[in-house]
Amino acid sequence: MDLAFSKEEIAFREEVRAFFRDNVPPETRRKMVEGRHLSKDEMVAWWRILNKKGWGCSHWPKEYGGTGWTSVQHYIFNEELQMHPAPAPLAFGVSMVGPVIYTFGNEAQKKQYLPRIANVDDWWCQGFSEPGSGSDLASLKTKAERKGDKYIINGQKTWTTLAQHADMIFCLCRTDTNAKKQMGISFIVFDMKSKGVTVRPIETIDGGREVNEVFFDDVEVPVENLIGEENKGWDYAKFLLGNERTGIARVGVSKERLRRIKDLASKVEQNGKPVIEDQGFREKLAACEIELKALELTQLRVVADEGKHGKGKPNPASSVLKIKGSEIQQTTTELLMEVIGPFAAPYDIHGDDGSNETMDWTAQIAPSYFNNRKVSIYGGSNEIQRNIITKAVLGL
Amino acid sequence: MDFDLSEEQRLLKESIDGLLTDSYDFDARKKYQKEKGGWSKAVWGKLAEQGLLGLPFAEADGGFGAGAVETMIVMEALGKALVLEPYLATVVIGGGFLRHGGSAEQKAQHIPGIIDGSKTFAFAQLEKNSRYDLGDVATSAKKKGAGWVIDGEKFVVLNGENADTLIVTARTKGGQRDKTGIGVFLVPAAAKGVTRKGYPTQDGLHAADITLTGVEVGADAAIGDPENALPLIERVVDEARTAMCAEAVGAMDESLKATVEYLKTRKQFGVPIGSFQTLQHRAADMFVALEQARSMSMFATMAADFDSAKERATAVAAAKVQIGKSGKFIGQQSIQLHGGIGMTQEAKIGHYFKRLTMIENTFGDTDYHLRRVTDAGGLV
Numbered sequence: 001m002d003l004a005f006s007k008e009e010i011a012f013r014e015e016v017r018a019f020f021r022d023n024v025p026p027e028t029r030r031k032m033v034e035g036r037h038l039s040k041d042e043m044v045a046w047w048r049i050l051n052k053k054g055w056g057c058s059h060w061p062k063e064y065g066g067t068g069w070t071s072v073q074h075y076i077f078n079e080e081l082q083m084h085p086a087p088a089p090l091a092f093g094v095s096m097v098g099p100v101i102y103t104f105g106n107e108a109q110k111k112q113y114l115p116r117i118a119n120v121d122d123w124w125c126q127g128f129s130e131p132g133s134g135s136d137l138a139s140l141k142t143k144a145e146r147k148g149d150k151y152i153i154n155g156q157k158t159w160t161t162l163a164q165h166a167d168m169i170f171c172l173c174r175t176d177t178n179a180k181k182q183m184g185i186s187f188i189v190f191d192m193k194s195k196g197v198t199v200r201p202i203e204t205i206d207g208g209r210e211v212n213e214v215f216f217d218d219v220e221v222p223v224e225n226l227i228g229e230e231n232k233g234w235d236y237a238k239f240l241l242g243n244e245r246t247g248i249a250r251v252g253v254s255k256e257r258l259r260r261i262k263d264l265a266s267k268v269e270q271n272g273k274p275v276i277e278d279q280g281f282r283e284k285l286a287a288c289e290i291e292l293k294a295l296e297l298t299q300l301r302v303v304a305d306e307g308k309h310g311k312g313k314p315n316p317a318s319s320v321l322k323i324k325g326s327e328i329q330q331t332t333t334e335l336l337m338e339v340i341g342p343f344a345a346p347y348d349i350h351g352d353d354g355s356n357e358t359m360d361w362t363a364q365i366a367p368s369y370f371n372n373r374k375v376s377i378y379g380g381s382n383e384i385q386r387n388i389i390t391k392a393v394l395g396l
Numbered sequence: 397m398d399f400d401l402s403e404e405q406r407l408l409k410e411s412i413d414g415l416l417t418d419s420y421d422f423d424a425r426k427k428y429q430k431e432k433g434g435w436s437k438a439v440w441g442k443l444a445e446q447g448l449l450g451l452p453f454a455e456a457d458g459g460f461g462a463g464a465v466e467t468m469i470v471m472e473a474l475g476k477a478l479v480l481e482p483y484l485a486t487v488v489i490g491g492g493f494l495r496h497g498g499s500a501e502q503k504a505q506h507i508p509g510i511i512d513g514s515k516t517f518a519f520a521q522l523e524k525n526s527r528y529d530l531g532d533v534a535t536s537a538k539k540k541g542a543g544w545v546i547d548g549e550k551f552v553v554l555n556g557e558n559a560d561t562l563i564v565t566a567r568t569k570g571g572q573r574d575k576t577g578i579g580v581f582l583v584p585a586a587a588k589g590v591t592r593k594g595y596p597t598q599d600g601l602h603a604a605d606i607t608l609t610g611v612e613v614g615a616d617a618a619i620g621d622p623e624n625a626l627p628l629i630e631r632v633v634d635e636a637r638t639a640m641c642a643e644a645v646g647a648m649d650e651s652l653k654a655t656v657e658y659l660k661t662r663k664q665f666g667v668p669i670g671s672f673q674t675l676q677h678r679a680a681d682m683f684v685a686l687e688q689a690r691s692m693s694m695f696a697t698m699a700a701d702f703d704s705a706k707e708r709a710t711a712v713a714a715a716k717v718q719i720g721k722s723g724k725f726i727g728q729q730s731i732q733l734h735g736g737i738g739m740t741q742e743a744k745i746g747h748y749f750k751r752l753t754m755i756e757n758t759f760g761d762t763d764y765h766l767r768r769v770t771d772a773g774g775l776v
């Protein structure tokens with residue numbers, strides 16, 4: 001057992017760190033530090049810089065533009081990216097649909113989609129959840145009916161993140177209504193500009209507009225847009241959801257936020273001294289840091305295990321990552337709220353696009369706290385994660 | 397970065413696990429408890445035979461030159477079996493003082509007896525008012541000729557009733573809470589002026605309150621610098637804390653296993669109670685707590701190689717916080733999920749809970765170590 005990174009890994013970290021320092025647009029970084037939302041153009045501009053460097057879809061196989069890095073290198077890259085901070089590559093393209101296409105898609109689909117995903121020529125969104133199908137995703141009702149060389153799609157998706165920016169959607173649709181619910185689902189991709197697609201924003205409790213409802217009304221999709229086999233979509237969805245096990249802990253995000261908490265807590269005063277000098281507050285902060293250190297080690301155990309023994313058999317500790325990672329992210333936003341206290345109240349009506357620079361950035365603290373309640377809900381709620389531990393780890 | 401055990405370490409794990417599977421089920425433990433002193437000389441002999449008592453000592457001193465990871469492996473196994481024998485007091489703490497502070501003569505005199513299992517040690521440190529502060533020492537050691545005269549009272553000295561040799565902290569200079577002026581002394585338990593009042597502890601181990609009245613020892617009794625031994629004490633106690641973290645992980649691991657097994661077999665309302673989601677999720681939370689504790693036990697273990705003493709100490713304190721929290725949660729919930737049967741002396745599960753509880757309150761509880769991490773400026 002050895003906790004230390006190798007010389008090569010340390011050199012790699014320096015390289016990554018230096019690249020972010022020299023290449024992340026300062027405005028982009030500032031907005032992230034201040035918790036402001038980024039525009040589509042700002043995000044895409046940064047991702048293209050990353051892609052030009054060859055790091056846009058780092059974990060893909062080399063033949064499709066990946067880096068061939070080790071598990072530890074991926075870990076270092078993600079951690080540095082989150083801590084800088086800079087926007088992570090668009091998950092819907094790079095982490096979700098990309099791997100499904102290069103694993104289950106045909107040659108034409110690989111050729112058509114993969115380079116455009118890497119360069120964000122297409123912005124992808126995810127059509128999974130429906131109003132009646134959240135945790136019980138397999139009960140989804142959106143229907144794709146085969147008519148000649150087309151699918152006719154009808155139904156509704158919801159919680160579709162950043163669909164307002166999207167060019168393409170990957171969608172779970174029911175293609176066999178008679179089969180058992182998991183068996184009749186297909187994985188279909190299509191153009192968001194197709195006739196019959198309507199996107200309606202959902203305003204979240206923080207005032208944000210990051211999720212949407214998406215309606216399909218007789219949307220015509222060519223049959224060649226089916227990925228893999230018809231009625232095998234559930235398998236691809238499970239593959240997709242299980243693909244990114246370690247990034248979900250978001251240790252770097254929490255580390256960066258702890259840095260912000262300390263920075264802010266040394267500026268805000270109470271009883272004539274900075275909040276950071278308050279023993280009670282400091283102990284809460286330390287308790288959070290200990291939890292985060294434990295999570296970081298748990299993540300490193302999983303990463304090291306994958307590096308040595310491959311991804312075949314998931315390390316049981318990996319199921320801890322989502323639960324603890326989300327809890328800690330939420331705790332850090334609570335601590336920020338505690339620091340700012342009564343000054344959390346002012347609400348920036350332009351907060352979502354971050355355009356109102358006259359509002360102090362502390363106006364973003366409460367929205368961030370409210371918004372972060374989502375992290376224990378999405379990606380399989382923490383209760384679903386407990387079900388997974390119950391079944392897969394404890395055998396109950 | 398690597399969290400796997402080496403081939404030798406895997407063999408070590410197999411060997412201790414095998415030994416304890418053969419000779420340390422719960423019924424055997426009850427028997428050992430009734431032996432003189434409260435533990436089994438025969439088991440201690442087996443540990444010696446397999447070389448486990450000599451693990452951390454240098455090869456030149458007759459040991460195997462093993463490191464912190466090997467101690468972690470052993471302690472985790474001892475925790476799983478709820479072992480009563482004084483490995484912590486003798487090998488980890490007694491051995492730790494000799495390894496880190498002992499002179500060549502002291503090593504030659506004491507280490508062979510530890511390795512062959514003929515001698516055990518006890519660390520007489522806690523005082524009426526010292527609580528968790530290692531630098532709060534009222535027991536005095538006054539110069540007399542070339543040697544020392546020790547006077548004071550020590551409490552809850554683990555293995556104090558049985559040990560052949562006591563390692564006593566005593567003040568040679570300054571006020572009760574001064575960081576300097578503290579010495580560490582090897583005192584034969586049979587020395588004139590030593591009185592021991594032994595008793596069992598809540599978790600089934602044995603301890604003693606010890607009074608030292610005009611106990612005379614030679615100049616060669618002092619381990620390290622008799623006027624500045626606090627850094628040595630802190631180092632050895634940090635190793636003891638790290639070892640206890642691993643022991644606690646072993647106890648938590650078995651508690652969870654036993655609890656999950658119980659959920660699968662106990663039936664109510666015509667079904668195994670493990671089919672109820674409330675209980676399933678509680679068990680899942682216990683698993684999360686266990687893995688977080690395991691991670692921090694490994695962190696503390698690997699911190700033994702950190703260059704900075706401050707970072708080392710902070711890592712150990714952080715681990716003790718996590719182990720304290722996880723241990724309390726897993727201990728309490730194991731009882732809860734076992735229901736009434738968990739309340740009985742007869743069931744093993746309650747004994748894990750009691751050991752975990754005592755570990756939390758040894759060498760600094762969760763609040764104490766949280767304050768240490770806080771005062772060190774945190775971990776990030």
